[in-house]
Amino acid sequence: MxxxxxxxxxxxxxxxxxxxxxxxxxxxxxxxxxxxxxxxxxxxxxxxxxxxxxxxxxxxxxxxxxxxxxxxxxxxxxxxxxYDHQAILGAFDARLATPASTKQYLADATNPKQQFMLMFESAIARWMSGEFDGDYPESWSAFxxxxxxxxxxxxxxxxxxxxxxxxxxxxxxxxxxxxxxxxxxxxxxxxxxxxxxxxxxxxxxxxxxxxxxxxxxxxxxxxxxxxxxxxxx
Known part of the structure; x- marks a missing residue:
């Protein structure tokens, strides 16, 4: 083996x-x-x-x-x-398209880490659904x-x-x-x-x-x- x-x-x-x-x-x-x-x-x-x-x-x-x-x-x-996590986030919400814009968006959150994880999970679920493949440089199936x-x-x-x-x-x-x-x-x-x-x-x-x-x-x-x-x- x-x-x-x-x-x-x-x-x-x-x-x-x-x-x-x-x-x-x-x-x-x-x-x-x-x-x-x-x-x-x-x-x-x-x-x-x-x-x-x-x-x-x-x-x-x-x-x-x-x-x-x-x-x-x-x-x-x-x-x-x-996978390109930043592209996946940006396709879900334009405010998350870059590290700088993500940091700015989360600056006012009560719990930035928790808020980020909630949005990340939703963004990943959208990517994995296969319903929006054209929004990504690499689809879930291609990955x-x-x-x-x-x-x-x-x-x-x-x-x-x-x-x-x-x-x-x-x-x-x-x-x-x-x-x-x-x-x-x-x-x-x-x-x-x-x-x-x-x-x-x-x-x-x-x-x-x-x-x-x-x-x-x-x-x-x-x-x-x-x-x-x-x-x-």
Missing amino acids: AVIYLVRHGQASFGKDNYDELSELGHQQAEMVGHSLAAKTRAPNVVITGTMLRHKQTADKALQAFGDGIGASTISSPDWNE KQRVHGGLNTLSEQLQSQQKAFVFTSGGPISLISQACLGVNDTELMRMNRTLVNCGITKIVLSKGKPYLASLNEHTAFEGDDLREFLTYT
Whole structure:
């Protein structure tokens, strides 16, 4: 059997003009998950990242734990990119079209975080409904096709007993886990909200078919003295 470790990126720069960049804490998380991976498994035969900066930064930090043991070169593929949350928000409400306008809109809210989550959930539900596909640069069905295409390509590439690390985002991880578990789209988004930064999801390939071996493993950040490293953005 071949094995795929899906690693969610470290904490991004939520609330900043450029979300797609690790925070200082995110860099630390990436280093910690690298040591966690190195303690439990040998170096991978294949390393893939999405093309987003936070994916590449997470991979760069994490792979340092393997020293010169990494023989595989890192491949970047847009198949593993996250959905465009800003475009989804903007299609739902023009006041949420950019990070700056979102921040301005939420400035007067009594509970900005709660207000944002309510609007985000409604925006995602609208996108996933499939009724407004023309409003988005990438529809929900196109997103699913892209991610599953990336998984199929990787599955065909891996030989028996080989291992791959994929540094990606919560959306692709949730989508692949959904397919393995057979849960509906509502449960998928609930799952997505629980994925921690630099959590590890393990997929086992048997006769080319993916099976979920573990979901969102984050023992690297467990313990009272490590609470600050347990984040979700």
